[in-house]
Amino acid sequence: MITFSGRGSEFVTEAGFSSRIAYAAAPVTADQHAENIPGAPAALDWDATLRFRHHLWSYGFGVAEAMDTAQRGAGLDYAATRELIRRSAAEATGPIVAGVATDQLPPGPATIDDIRKAYAEQLADVQEAGAQPVLMCSRHLAAAARDADDYRQVYGELLTQADGPVLLHWLGEAFDPLLAGYWGGDDVVLDIIRSHPDKVDGIKMSLLDASREISMRQSLPPGVRMYTGDDFNYPTLIKGDASGYSDALLGVFAVIAPPAGAALRALDAGDISTYDRIMDATVPLARHLFAAPTYHYKTGIVFLNWLAGHQDHLTMVAGAQAGRSPSHLLTLMRLADEAGILPDADLAAARARAWLTTVGLDK
Numbered sequence: 001m002i003t004f005s006g007r008g009s010e011f012v013t014e015a016g017f018s019s020r021i022a023y024a025a026a027p028v029t030a031d032q033h034a035e036n037i038p039g040a041p042a043a044l045d046w047d048a049t050l051r052f053r054h055h056l057w058s059y060g061f062g063v064a065e066a067m068d069t070a071q072r073g074a075g076l077d078y079a080a081t082r083e084l085i086r087r088s089a090a091e092a093t094g095p096i097v098a099g100v101a102t103d104q105l106p107p108g109p110a111t112i113d114d115i116r117k118a119y120a121e122q123l124a125d126v127q128e129a130g131a132q133p134v135l136m137c138s139r140h141l142a143a144a145a146r147d148a149d150d151y152r153q154v155y156g157e158l159l160t161q162a163d164g165p166v167l168l169h170w171l172g173e174a175f176d177p178l179l180a181g182y183w184g185g186d187d188v189v190l191d192i193i194r195s196h197p198d199k200v201d202g203i204k205m206s207l208l209d210a211s212r213e214i215s216m217r218q219s220l221p222p223g224v225r226m227y228t229g230d231d232f233n234y235p236t237l238i239k240g241d242a243s244g245y246s247d248a249l250l251g252v253f254a255v256i257a258p259p260a261g262a263a264l265r266a267l268d269a270g271d272i273s274t275y276d277r278i279m280d281a282t283v284p285l286a287r288h289l290f291a292a293p294t295y296h297y298k299t300g301i302v303f304l305n306w307l308a309g310h311q312d313h314l315t316m317v318a319g320a321q322a323g324r325s326p327s328h329l330l331t332l333m334r335l336a337d338e339a340g341i342l343p344d345a346d347l348a349a350a351r352a353r354a355w356l357t358t359v360g361l362d363k
Contacts, residue, residue: 016060062095075318
């Protein structure tokens, strides 16, 4: 018989925090009545999608909209992306940033000029919507760039065109193998930042390499923030050390917002032991959620949000609910309970029993 502890009820207080900036990269909720199959245009349940963003704002998190957690490049087409950014920014009750990429271009080769124009179009869309832009990595640029000067040219033009400071975004190949070798090295992105310090609010690093993030953080110009995207090592990177700390833009915050918010409030108060206790309990969940192949972590996020009651079904755009095995998700259920992210134990148990029956694990 499936039962849950109900520990998640410990973290129901909705309140903010101040000592760190923390964005949660939010998933989307598919319309379960639409043809959300591989290759089909994405059809979203707008009410559920936006309701979840209000959940994140209520716990003090900013929303990182239309990032890879929202299935950018993995089922969320640009028409749906643009509408998502517009609707979320219009309803925002807290900070919101939104992804700028080149995914309106068809897959395959593109010229540097095509890439520059695609980036510029999306930058204008995000700024018009009223969100702060996040310049995401581009698969097209990764394939087309001949050398570091191509990155300098494209990003230099974008930063010049930006109305205000933007976030840069470095997504490692664990999240997207097509981005291997992006920038061409740490020195290139640092050179771009140093050449435009007034136009860069910070950089999000999702390389799952804590020592490399700390080294980059120490090399940033004054006033430029490091936003950790390391879903394995975030507690220590956010807590920081004598050399400084990282702010955060994390996919894992989409499922651990209530306990993570409580931990960050403890950090505000200087209560490091409570911060460590709460955050450390979420790490086994995060490491399993983002286990290889890491790019399928979105399936686990939607599964956990269904168990927690944030949506009524498991359908995902592009049929991505098939991205993780039943055994992977079964372990995820146990770790979610231990991390304290299931506030309604009875609802979670009822849904878990139904799911176990459908996948043949109810014996």
